[in-house]
Amino acid sequence: MPSYKDSHNTPFISSMYRKLLDYLDIGIHMVNAEGRSIIYNRKMSEMEDMNPEEVLNKKIMDIFLFESEEESRLLQALYKDKLHKDAKQVYFNFKGQEITTVNNTFPLTVDGEKIGAVEIARDITKLERLSRETSRGANEARFTFDQIIGESKPIIDVVENARRATRTASSVLIYGETGTGKELFAQSIHNGSTRASKPFISQNCAALPDTLIEGILFGSVKGAFTGATDHPGLFEQAHLGTLMLDEINSLSASLQAKLLRAIQEKSIRRIGDTKNRQVDVRIIATMNEDPVRALETNQLREDLYYRLSVVSIMIPPLRYRKDDLIILIAHFIRKYNRLFQMNVPKVTDDVLALFNTYDWPGNVRELEHVIEGAMNLIYDDEPIAYQHLPLHMKHKFSLSQDNGAYEEPSSLPASLPDQPLQEYMETIEKAYLEKALHQASGNVSQAAKSLGIQRQSLQYRMKKYHLSQ
Template identity: 70%
Template sequence: MAETLSAPALPSVYRQLLDAIDIGIHVINHEGKSIIYNRKMSEIEDMEKEDVLHKNIMDIFLFNKEEESRLLQALNHGEVHHNAKQVYFNFKGQEITTINDTFPLIYEGKRIGAVEIAKDITRLERLTRENARDKQDARFTFDQIIGDSNAIREVVENARRATRTTSSVLISGETGTGKELFAQSIHNGSERASKPFISQNCAALPDSLIEGILFGSVKGAFTGAADHPGLFEQADGGTLMLDEINSLSAPLQAKLLRALQEKSIRRIGDTKNRSVDVRIIATINEDPAVSLEKNRLREDLYYRLSVVSILVPPLRQRKEDIPVLANHFVNKYNKRFQLNVPGIAKGVQQLFQEYDWPGNVRELEHMVEGAMNLIYYDERIDYTHLPVHVRNKFPSYNDISHAPEALVVPNAPPTKPLQEYMEEVEKVYIEQILKRHSGNVTQAADELGLSRQSLQYRLRKYRLNIRHS
């Protein structure tokens, strides 16, 4: 005989219902601690309920500050979000993408908690990004060009103006300055954004191949030739970026000039012209005057391409942008490598300001990436993580780490193991920094160069009874 559904049984019934529905539900109380976390939300975020329930949300997810959590926005400020996309990371460093409804819970006129109802679109987002990469579409926009210096702001402003027309653009700049980023941003900011963006490095292939790639071929034009549209036809209605245009031979530059002037191309082996509507953005990795002087660029082609001329400055001329660029790359590779590196040591920041960066922004990114391959989970990037050629150039920076003068180091008996002694030193130092900040974990973690989660781990490890803020 079936039992009657009674009031005492309702909590169990509610839990079963929450775990049965195919939508994620996460509820926090007035302290920001998780009190409801259903099965579906556990699947979406790839975390066990035990990892989440009764813990503060800032201890669970890799938020840099409370404002990044919509649950805390709802709890602390009453903010409501409907059908809003959110991208965040769990404590394992895994990227989660959801569509959420988030709102505060009100009882007797007071906010007593907050709830988030989530639909998982992580896999859909990943497939969308992969599909976009496969199509070689332009991914970058002006918003992704990093830097606050006057030098880069002026270039961005000039490039933005180029989005209003269909005129040819010549972007010059040293290797690694980000010329293609500007080319893609111009395309994405123009009326051609919905049409193809195709990029071709002219130095990557010999003339015998590049001509067929640019203009196409017809069957029988040469041994093994088939009817094949070239990049001009494939980019019709959109943008064709020609990288290192000065590496093309003079005859090919003449054919390119004719195609631009007549707005038509002729495939190899064909007898008819085909009309094309393509905007050309060309790039060159040296001063155009040098290319002209050394006959690496035809003068008539230069004037045809440089209707809009943009010069991207080298990194050594915009060094005030180095800190924000370096921080951007640290965050990028934290996500990619599932690390939690808090940043770059002050001594290395000083070294970066003295270095001349021959490889420009690309070299900076590769240097950060290389350092993060050598680093532990939550260390700052220091001198020992830098490439050998940089360390050899700046040997004096080997002594960039100094013990704090205020640190009281405990006496170490001769028989005490090094690891045990170092842990005692770490414990004493953490206690001093926490005391300085009146127990504020966030401020102490910032001074220590640790993430909040890493400091909290050490507090538990050393059983320090300090008030968490």
């Protein structure tokens, strides 16, 4: 039986196993009973920016800038049998580069003999950097109620309810589909309140894992985990102001419970701390789905829901406020005319008819992107027409030559084509252009006129599809 205490060339670790470890998308670092590295896979090498030759057969304290062996989870596992599960660790390699990981570290014992210790790591260095950038910059609340565009009854009603919420410091729950403008309302409530001169800080709760979000919200103290420093969380940074928590239902149940306690007691405890800190923060939570459904599917704790929904605001989707389409379209055209130095006057009547029949799953945000995209395709200061619209809208609707209204296309295949959507749409567009050119006997100007596009636009497409006159 081979000895487990040999160097990294130990026979029992075959080259096949080493290659297999290199295919894993998690970092693996193993030390033998003497504390020397015997396994250091490709992913760990990428995470720590060190070559295996710089690590293998070397002792941990020669590789990393630890002040003592106590700071190394691997050595704690090896010498003190300490286990760490899903534990965040911040450390430095011998090049001085900061590494942040979430680790599982444990000793290895075979037949009662300790053969070493292993660390399985997930790299969160980039996420940690993102969280610091989020925490450093107190978000500016730029929007006010005057910037909410709309004159329909649904939007006027919700703006009026939101204005009333500025009079108190009660928690607010805003829910609405993606693209309806939840943060716009949150910022408007903050700017209309007595807290307007204080911080407004927002955090997307779905953007970061639980291992990071807790420290971001509540902060940490030096020694809470390896590399931890005294760091105020978002609650402390938003003191006397407003903290907006987006996609609140994405938090785990345990974090929701800690959040509820912080809101009720108006105090937080940093990770690793022994004392509570008083905070005065107004919470505005947002969700992109119906809270009732989130409760039914256990995505949202019932007690947290009742605490947050002291004031509830439901932002209507664009399909329920289509009376606002004209004013919204005009607003976005003015916006991108300024940005692009253009003078686009409007959308055509046919496009407006299409917009009125479209469901707008992406809501106001989608409308803005459609206008912006269309204006990127316009050569002259002409109205936004059908040919300027994105492919997904062209695919959904076709222009009826009889009455000028848009209808669902009747010539779609019974089954989906065996090709990507982009390729399929280009095939359809090429065939449509060929037909127009044929009917115009190769006259580009006449074909462009029949297609409702500029001559230059048709010439561009002819070159793209290698079409001859």
